[in-house]
Amino acid sequence: MIREKTEVLVIGGGISGCTAAIKAGDSGKSVLMITKTSDPMESNTRYAQGGIVALGENDSKEILYEDIMRAGAGISNPLAIKIITEEGPRLVFDFLIHEIGVSFSKNEDGSYNYTKEAAHSKKRVLHHYDMTGFEIQKKLLEKIKTIKNITILEEFTAIDFITSHHSSENPLLKYRNNLCLGAYALNNSTGEVNTFLADATVVATGGIGKLYQFTTNPECATGDGISMAYRAGADVTNMEYVQFHPTMLYTEEGSGFLISEAVRGEGGRLLNKSGEEFMIKYSPEWKDLAPRDKVTRAIYNEMAKSESSHVYLDVAHYYTGEMNIHSRFPGIFEECIKHKINIEKE
Ligand SMILES: Cc1cc2nc3c(=O)[nH]c(=O)nc-3n(C[C@H](O)[C@H](O)[C@H](O)COP(=O)(O)OP(=O)(O)OC[C@H]3O[C@@H](n4cnc5c(N)ncnc54)[C@H](O)[C@@H]3O)c2cc1C
Structure with missing residues (x-):
């Protein structure tokens, strides 16, 4: 069984995992990013079509806040929305455009072509035609390749966190805070379970869409990180809120192809x-x-x-x-x- 030690272990290589890896890598930490697919492009991120929310003309973070609150029927977490509205649009420019080099579609006069999506009162969604996620995922991986202290291992499926509680021989440890010490991961090719020890572990394994028979999500979206976190004792909330995208191309077999909002x-x-x-x-x-x-x-x-x-x-x-x-x-x-x-x- 292989045992490796890294400063930051990132599980998952979509927009969340890549962003975490880039930020940790840029700060000088040694980073190991694992993905369970053989192609690191494969993720929900890669399939996103419509675009990403920024702020359009005559728009403001306050209007965006109101729109999200209304779309969430008043039960969204106000603090989370405050962070998203204050930091999200800025990060689209500072991180995705300026740092990573994501190219969003422009009008003939060179201005950005903002589009509208459901429940948004303004045109504020930046897009790369109808292949926004593909462009973002590609540029994130290109950036990662330029950072020497980040290693990507494909075809490693994380199966459980290593925690201070379940790996200690001292029974009294359970009265202290549980610490995450890394993760066990299955090497898909050899069938061997590897131990990845880390000072910090980031779970970025995406959603659960593939648990449904008909879905636009790829095979990897099986909620592994959520169940690992649950088994390690994390609080898991709001699992009943699953977003169903209204429009998918209908074929008798179920195409799985999204028709963007x-x-x-x-x-x-x-x-x-x-x-x-x-x-x-x-x-x-x-x-x-x-x-x-x-x-x-x-x-x-x-x-x-x-x-x-x-x-x-x-x-x-x-x-x-x-x-x-x-x-x-x-x-x-x-x-x-x-x-x-x-x-x-x-
Ligand atoms: C068809 C489609 C269209 C969409 N369109 C939009 C849109 O227009 N705008 C928008 O904002 N959002 C859109 N979304 C949603 C958006 O794509 C996701 O919210 C976002 O990409 C999630 O990113 P993530 O990094 O959290 O997860 P993902 O991108 O799914 O990445 C998860 C990563 O974790 C890895 N992984 C999973 N389990 C394990 C494991 N056990 N061990 C190791 N690695 C593991 C996967 O291989 C993958 O690399 C769309 C989603 C879909 C499916």
């Missing part, structure tokens, strides 16, 4: 089996850009009423964007064409 942000409208727009009935104010839980419930309701397996999303007749549809949504266009749907026409 930005399609509705650029005018696209949902239609039921009879070709009628329906969001106005469910959310007269926000219509197709109502918060995701409302849109999801409305779609479900329309499908149940009409005994249909799907609804329609029409961007061809309602598009409001500046670029043509194909240029604005190249990934979605190509994927839909594979299924014989031309989103510029139908």
Whole structure:
């Protein structure tokens, strides 16, 4: 069994893990980042399409705060939202654009092309066409390769934290605070369990989407870090709040391909089996850009009423964007064409 010691162990290599690794690496710490996939690009981050929230024109952190609170139906943690609204938009520029070199789509005059997504009262979402996550993940990994004290090990699946409680022979230790000393990880290729000891361990293993049969999430999104933390005695809260993205390309087998909310942000409208727009009935104010839980419930309701397996999303007749549809949504266009749907026409 291999036993390694590092100053910072980062479990997961999506936007969270890469960011933690870069920050720790830049501060001079030795960093080991492990991912359970063979390709470090593979993560939820890589599949994000629509974009990332910053602040648009005539916008402010106060308006963003109000929008998030309203979308969260008043039960979001105000302190968390305060941090996100105060630090998030600044970090998009300082970290992603200036430090990492992420290229967000621009207008012809060189200004950023902000788009709108559900529940946002302003156009404030920066995007790289409809492949924002791919661009971010690629640039983060490129940056990591330039930092000598960061090592990436692919195909290592973390299975449990090593804690002072469960690895000590002294039973009295359980009356002291539990300390995380690193993690055990399975070497996917050899089947061997390795011990990675660390002064600090960062869990960045992403969400649980792949636990569902139909999902836009990749295979790696199985909530490993959450269960490891739970087994180590961490408080796990709000597990009942799972975000269902309202629109995925419907095929009988379940395509798993997301149709970004930005399609509705650029005018696209949902239609039921009879070709009628329906969001106005469910959310007269926000219509197709109502918060995701409302849109999801409305779609479900329309499908149940009409005994249909799907609804329609029409961007061809309602598009409001500046670029043509194909240029604005190249990934979605190509994927839909594979299924014989031309989103510029139908
Ligand atoms: C289709 C899709 C579209 C999206 N669009 C948007 C969008 O437009 N805007 C937006 O803000 N958000 C979007 N999201 C959400 C966003 O992608 C995620 O919230 C974000 O990427 C999560 O980043 P993360 O670093 O926490 O996790 P991830 O990116 O999922 O990274 C998790 C990492 O942990 C690794 N890992 C998991 N388990 C283990 C283990 N046991 N051992 C070792 N490594 C492990 C994985 O291999 C991976 O490297 C979208 C998500 C999806 C799926």
